[in-house]
Amino acid sequence: MWDVDGKRYLDGSSGAMVSNIGHSNPRVIDAMRRQMEKSTFGYRLHFETEPSERLAAKVASLSPEGMEKVFFVSGGSEAVESAIKLARQYAVTVGQGSRWKVISRFPSYHGSTLGALALTGYAPLSDPFAPMMQAMPKIPAPRAYLDGIAMDDPATGQHYAAMLEACILEEGPETVLAFIQEPIGGASTGALVPPAGYMQAVREICDRYGILLIHDEVMSGGGRTGKFMGGEHFGVAPDIIAISKGFGAGYAPLGAMIASDRLINPVLDAGGFLHGHTYAGNPLACAAGLAVLEEIETDDLMGNAARVGAVLKSRLQNLMQRYSFIGDVRGEGLLLAFELVSDRQTMQPLPKALNAYSELVELAYAEGLIIYSRRTRGGVDGDHFLVCPPMITSVDQVDEIIDMLTSALD
Numbered sequence: 001m002w003d004v005d006g007k008r009y010l011d012g013s014s015g016a017m018v019s020n021i022g023h024s025n026p027r028v029i030d031a032m033r034r035q036m037e038k039s040t041f042g043y044r045l046h047f048e049t050e051p052s053e054r055l056a057a058k059v060a061s062l063s064p065e066g067m068e069k070v071f072f073v074s075g076g077s078e079a080v081e082s083a084i085k086l087a088r089q090y091a092v093t094v095g096q097g098s099r100w101k102v103i104s105r106f107p108s109y110h111g112s113t114l115g116a117l118a119l120t121g122y123a124p125l126s127d128p129f130a131p132m133m134q135a136m137p138k139i140p141a142p143r144a145y146l147d148g149i150a151m152d153d154p155a156t157g158q159h160y161a162a163m164l165e166a167c168i169l170e171e172g173p174e175t176v177l178a179f180i181q182e183p184i185g186g187a188s189t190g191a192l193v194p195p196a197g198y199m200q201a202v203r204e205i206c207d208r209y210g211i212l213l214i215h216d217e218v219m220s221g222g223g224r225t226g227k228f229m230g231g232e233h234f235g236v237a238p239d240i241i242a243i244s245k246g247f248g249a250g251y252a253p254l255g256a257m258i259a260s261d262r263l264i265n266p267v268l269d270a271g272g273f274l275h276g277h278t279y280a281g282n283p284l285a286c287a288a289g290l291a292v293l294e295e296i297e298t299d300d301l302m303g304n305a306a307r308v309g310a311v312l313k314s315r316l317q318n319l320m321q322r323y324s325f326i327g328d329v330r331g332e333g334l335l336l337a338f339e340l341v342s343d344r345q346t347m348q349p350l351p352k353a354l355n356a357y358s359e360l361v362e363l364a365y366a367e368g369l370i371i372y373s374r375r376t377r378g379g380v381d382g383d384h385f386l387v388c389p390p391m392i393t394s395v396d397q398v399d400e401i402i403d404m405l406t407s408a409l410d
């Protein structure tokens with residue numbers, strides 16, 4: 001990217017983990033131009049359009065077995081809203097109207113609309129709106145690296161999943177509708193990969209209590225982890241998936257909720273899904289989404305994300321030898337993050353007054369590198385940085401990213 005003064009940047013965060021195939025891809029622009037010349041809008045309650053039908057079929061083929069229904073929206077918050085509203089409407093339809101609570105994790109980010117915000121474990125964003133939202137139960141995210149527990153011991157996964165079971169029992173299983181989590185964390189946890197056994201244990205607990213499992217793949221979906229869905233790394237299928245961000249890849253506002261016939265059909269038979277957004281599934285956005293998926297397939301960009309991501313991750317890990325204040329490097333494929341700490345033994349955060357999370361971003365900008373930062377500990381303390389360049393990134397560009405990052409860290 002070049003700014004108005006002609007200064008060159010490498011986009012080391014793909015915007016907000018969105019521009020997965022890079023900026024200004026000529027084939028995507030051409031596909032959109034061709035679609036614009038044909039039609040740009042068809043109201044979804046009147047008819048489907050060819051791009052929306054083709055894209056739905058494509059997304060279903062990339063989703064876990066049996067998840068063949070795709071409901072288009074225009075962004076991540078809308079996808080999460082759709083997921084929780086489908087879950088609730090399904091429960092009501094099948095005579096389980098006592099179920100309404102959606103358990104989520106802390107910290108987490110699921111969107112800015114009031115339903116998705118109620119699930120968001122990030123107090124600075126949600127507190128002002130607390131009186132306007134239904135409080136929802138939250139359990140800690142499985143941050144074994146902070147708690148000093150071994151990531152690769154299946155007992156660790158059991159330990160964190162047991163917190164979900166305890167929460168369900170405390171709330172009363174007959175009141176709990178769903179559990180929502182990111183399979184691989186995005187901005188709120190900084191590319192958190194769950195510990196061994198966690199995802200499987202969560203699935204088992206949800207099944208034991210008849211609770212729907214929702215995967216928020218808004219950031220982890222779309223291919224940048226090396227697989228189309230982040231959840232694929234663990235061999236666990238959810239009941240509902242929300243995707244966006246890298247799905248439209250910055251070319252169009254696009255998202256989707258994906259679910260099985262088992263959930264959707266009873267709702268449709270009972271009169272239809274009581275939810276929708278006017279621009280959802282518009283042909284221009286769907287044509288862009290199709291062209292993005294074609295680019296990913298044709299150029300094996302998921303394979304590239306896995307290969308180049310492994311190189312980038314090991315280069316970031318090397319930086320830990322040089323800087324004692326890097327406490328952790330984590331992530332999968334090109335969804336990677338590092339965390340700054342005062343003390344690697346205790347994982348104590350840097351003093352808040354240092355404002356590392358904005359200072360380092362500014363220093364990186366000066367070098368010509370865009371990275372993405374967040375407060376780590378529930379959004380109130382700690383500093384982590386996502387290094388998530390587009391899936392087209394080369395190893396040479398990884399070297400450039402690391403050089404610029406090193407200068408900024410120095």
Ligand code: PMP
Nearest residue numbers: 075076077109110111186218219
């Ligand atoms: N879920 C996750 C995991 C996200 O990262 C985001 C956006 N950062 C959202 C939901 C909301 O997406 P949007 O901003 O497109 O509404």
